[in-house]
Amino acid sequence: MSKISSNHKRARTLDDDRDDASSADYYYAVLGGTETGILSSWFRVMEWTGQHLHSYQNKDFILEDLRLEIRQLTRQLIEVKRRMRTVGDHYREARRASNPYEFLGEGQNGGLNSLFMNRSAIKLANLDALLDWQLTIQPNFGPFRFVDLCGAPGGFSEYLMRRCVNLGVHECHGYGMSLLGGNEYGAGVAWKIGDFCDFQQRTKLKYQVCWDGSGDILDWNNVQELIATVSKDSETSKVQLVVADGGFDAQRNAEDQEGMTQKLIVCEVAAALELLDVGGTLVLKLFGFQTPVVQCVMRYLYASFERMVALKPISSRPASAERYVVFVNFRGNASNFDGQCWKNQMFLGQFVADVPTEKLDLYLGEFDRNMLVLNLKACHTMLSFMKREESWDIPELSIDADDYRLCWRLM
Numbered sequence: 001m002s003k004i005s006s007n008h009k010r011a012r013t014l015d016d017d018r019d020d021a022s023s024a025d026y027y028y029a030v031l032g033g034t035e036t037g038i039l040s041s042w043f044r045v046m047e048w049t050g051q052h053l054h055s056y057q058n059k060d061f062i063l064e065d066l067r068l069e070i071r072q073l074t075r076q077l078i079e080v081k082r083r084m085r086t087v088g089d090h091y092r093e094a095r096r097a098s099n100p101y102e103f104l105g106e107g108q109n110g111g112l113n114s115l116f117m118n119r120s121a122i123k124l125a126n127l128d129a130l131l132d133w134q135l136t137i138q139p140n141f142g143p144f145r146f147v148d149l150c151g152a153p154g155g156f157s158e159y160l161m162r163r164c165v166n167l168g169v170h171e172c173h174g175y176g177m178s179l180l181g182g183n184e185y186g187a188g189v190a191w192k193i194g195d196f197c198d199f200q201q202r203t204k205l206k207y208q209v210c211w212d213g214s215g216d217i218l219d220w221n222n223v224q225e226l227i228a229t230v231s232k233d234s235e236t237s238k239v240q241l242v243v244a245d246g247g248f249d250a251q252r253n254a255e256d257q258e259g260m261t262q263k264l265i266v267c268e269v270a271a272a273l274e275l276l277d278v279g280g281t282l283v284l285k286l287f288g289f290q291t292p293v294v295q296c297v298m299r300y301l302y303a304s305f306e307r308m309v310a311l312k313p314i315s316s317r318p319a320s321a322e323r324y325v326v327f328v329n330f331r332g333n334a335s336n337f338d339g340q341c342w343k344n345q346m347f348l349g350q351f352v353a354d355v356p357t358e359k360l361d362l363y364l365g366e367f368d369r370n371m372l373v374l375n376l377k378a379c380h381t382m383l384s385f386m387k388r389e390e391s392w393d394i395p396e397l398s399i400d401a402d403d404y405r406l407c408w409r410l411m
């Protein structure tokens, strides 16, 4: 196992480094190679929450203090990112030096990406492993059916279908929708998988992209096209799993990623609620939990699923605010549910859950706080590298991709 020299650790120390930040504190241990074993999450603690679960322990934090801390950390992160932009050079090398897991998502250097079309597929595999493969539980009867929202080029779908083949699932039907042309936020990404029907080993695989309309999830007509596509080959338009990984270029370097993506998130969730079967699972990518609109959506989902967990898989870059929330065991919609009205309700912040949500607010606030600490540490590490405050070497890789291949059951 190679180790990074202690000089490197000194260079990365933050003024406000908090050893008591329960989850994000081991970033330097990971970076220094002193954490042993296979790590699948950037956070040591992975807790489910739900109305009937009492696993959430931290009662000491007052929400207002937490929110103040989040605002301060957010300002610091914006400042470091601005400084990174003025330094400019060696961004990629710095990203690699600040993240020993970077290579896992690559197609070369032994990275796992040679198995799939892109690093997103690895992220879903990583999430599925963290969840004890709950995403891909075989149905008791009928095909395994999933929808991949904002899914191009198709890495998530590729992982799900590969997993069904490996599990020997009898039939797997996947449906994808993604921006086909462009919209006000930029150009869509092209699909790398198209419609097909095929037998692989014992599994019948069927995949269909929704080509009708523009694929833009912001437009409800497209969601209706998708619902029609999904219901075409079954009596129901319902599926067991919805994954929603929407994002666009303009948001990637924005200072307010959460605000910029909230409309997309509301539209993804509205579509997911229309498509999910009772008992189903939703995987949703988000960039923060602090805007009133996102908080409104989270409260709704908290009340609509049995339990949820926020995750930062190790395959997701530590400098990025991206995180995934997995909601399990959908309770179903009210009989008069209408996705389009629901979207307006969320945009106006007009939802009051009929269950207490203080526990959820603390859970999300604490996750945001820990994420910001992780982002800050990673960005400071990158900045030090870019400024060459010390003579940096890119650390020798101490991680064996084959261990992960086995651990995440990638075949």
Ligand SMILES: C[S@@+](CC[C@H](N)C(=O)[O-])C[C@H]1O[C@@H](n2cnc3c(N)ncnc32)[C@H](O)[C@@H]1O
Binding pocket: 118, 120, 121, 149, 150, 151, 152, 153, 154, 155, 156, 157, 177, 178, 179, 183, 187, 188, 189, 215, 216, 217, 218, 245, 246, 247, 248, 264
């Ligand atoms: C991070 S990529 C998804 C990667 C995908 N999960 C995979 O595994 O390959 C984000 C996707 O969101 C899509 N997207 C962004 N805005 C969208 C919108 N308004 N409607 C539909 N798709 C959108 C982008 O075009 C892009 O394909």
